[in-house]
Amino acid sequence: MARANHGGAAGEQRRHPPREVTAALVGLTALGVLVVYFGREWARAHARALGLHENVLGLSAADQLARGVAALAPLALLVGGAGLGWAWLDRRLRPWWRRTGHSPVLSQVTSVLAGSWLLLPMLVWVVGRAAPGPARVLLPLSFGAGLLVSLYVLHLEHVVRRGRAEPRWRHTLVTALTVVVVSLSLLWGAKNYADLLGRRWADEFPARLADHAQVVVYSAERLHLTAPRVDEERLDAEESRYRYRYSGLRFLDYAAGRYLLVSDGWMPQFGVVLVLPANDPSVRLEFVRDSRVP
Structure with missing residues (x-):
């Protein structure tokens, strides 16, 4: 018992x-x-x-x-x-x-x-x-x-x-x-x-902002990025897949399959945040370590 x-x-x-x-x-x-x-x-x-x-x-x-x-x-x-x-x-x-x-x-x-x-x-x-x-x-x-x-x-x-x-x-x-x-x-x-x-x-x-990695964006079509101090360059290579290059951007964050970028001229009063999808084949991103942009 x-x-x-x-x-x-x-x-x-x-x-x-x-x-x-x-x-x-x-x-x-x-x-x-x-x-x-x-x-x-x-x-x-x-x-x-x-x-x-x-x-x-x-x-x-x-x-x-x-x-x-x-x-x-x-x-x-x-x-x-x-x-x-x-x-x-x-x-x-x-x-x-x-x-x-x-x-x-x-x-x-x-x-x-x-x-x-x-x-x-x-x-x-x-x-x-x-x-x-x-x-x-x-x-x-x-x-x-x-x-x-x-x-x-x-x-x-x-x-x-x-x-x-x-x-x-x-x-x-x-x-x-x-x-x-x-x-x-x-x-x-x-x-x-x-x-x-x-x-x-x-x-x-x-x-x-200068501590963030620089980003160069290549695009098959014009993206019309109008953020402050962002330079748009048209590429003349006929056999190239990408026709436009954008410099003067900085990496901000990555969330939900999207890249968040800001420009070198970002300010709280008039700053612009650019959102680019990561799985878009018509857009390619290059991350640059130093201040030299190709």
């Missing part, structure tokens, strides 16, 4: 994975959604900086994921490092908090930290007047971070020290609302971070 019970318990454990595994799967799914969302917002910010609609880029979910990982890595490392630091501090703070008496100083500190859900966003808003760019990213994150700090301090005060277990329904409700607020905080912060990167990219792009 004992073996049967043991086998039943083992089968029950196999059917229901541990909470740690479930939490890890939920966390990885949420992280993937956040990265894809950030990649989409980043592509949208780039498109707006170029004066394009986001659908022109035609980025797939895989493209958005790759770009989101590349750009969101510093923020993800920061959040991950903060989480690990919190876990390390929690192991040392719980015993100390349990042994500490009800000192007036600690009570005042607890009261202040319990209001972090409001105080932290207010602090970021005030400091953000001197640095509005970083504040656009930190302000949304401060709502989620402040709420987590408030709930953690209240947990230490009422559960760890006083041993007051809150009702199950309240714990479930608080957990659900916390997940909603923190998720919205991360999405809002990711959107503002993408906009900030898009604006910075647009400001720095003209100065970095």
